[in-house]
Amino acid sequence: MTYQEQLATDPDSRGWRFKCGVALFGLLIFLALMIPVTAFSGMEAGKIAAITGAIFVFNKVLMVLIVAVMGKAGFQELKQSLGAYLPKLPADEIVSPLRHYIGLLMFCVPIITGWLAPYLDHLWPGLRPDRIEFRAFGDIMMVVSIFVLGGGFWDKVRALFVRTARVSYAATGGANL
Numbered sequence: 184m185t186y187q188e189q190l191a192t193d194p195d196s197r198g199w200r201f202k203c204g205v206a207l208f209g210l211l212i213f214l215a216l217m218i219p220v221t222a223f224s225g226m227e228a229g230k231i232a233a234i235t236g237a238i239f240v241f242n243k244v245l246m247v248l249i250v251a252v253m254g255k256a257g258f259q260e261l262k263q264s265l266g267a268y269l270p271k272l273p274a275d276e277i278v279s280p281l282r283h284y285i286g287l288l289m290f291c292v293p294i295i296t297g298w299l300a301p302y303l304d305h306l307w308p309g310l311r312p313d314r315i316e317f318r319a320f321g322d323i324m325m326v327v328s329i330f331v332l333g334g335g336f337w338d339k340v341r342a343l344f345v346r347t348a349r350v351s352y353a354a355t356g357g358a359n360l
Contacts, residue, residue, distance in 0.1 A: 200254065204253030210245065211245045211246065211249070221234050286333075287332070289325070293325045
């Protein structure tokens with residue numbers, strides 16, 4: 184049953200439950216925005232980590248509560264209304280080879296440097312400056328790489344976690360594995 188059909192059969196479905204779900208969603212966003220505020224508050228690192236962890240876990244519980252309060256149809260309506268403000272990316276877009284290689288480089292460099300950094304710091308202290316700007320740049324570069332790699336990238340990543348997934352080269356004329 185679509186949201187419109189449910190709205191026609193249940194006139195209260197967009198009533199208090201939907202409004203309560205939107206308010207809880209606002210609380211979820213507010214709590215997520217409190218993480219950087221807490222980080223710059225000058226508290227001890229242990230307290231900041233505890234508060235950040237609690238907010239993270241509470242936000243996950245809050246998301247389940249939002250779906251429970253709004254119902255599936257109300258949550259779909261909320262996603263549709265919020266998704267209207269986001270750009271639409273074609274999922275089956277095949278990117279050019281240059282764009283693919285640049286996207287892979289942007290995706291892998293932050294992972295590799297993050298993995299090697301503790302070892303390099305141990306072997307050669309002071310080799311690289313430990314600044315938050317460089318770490319933030321790496322995180323931003325990884326997020327941007329997802330857009331550079333195109334919509335089909337997530338299907339490839341998802342296939343890593345599906346045991347029965349098979350490789351298919353149908354788009355390039357290759358053989359199925």
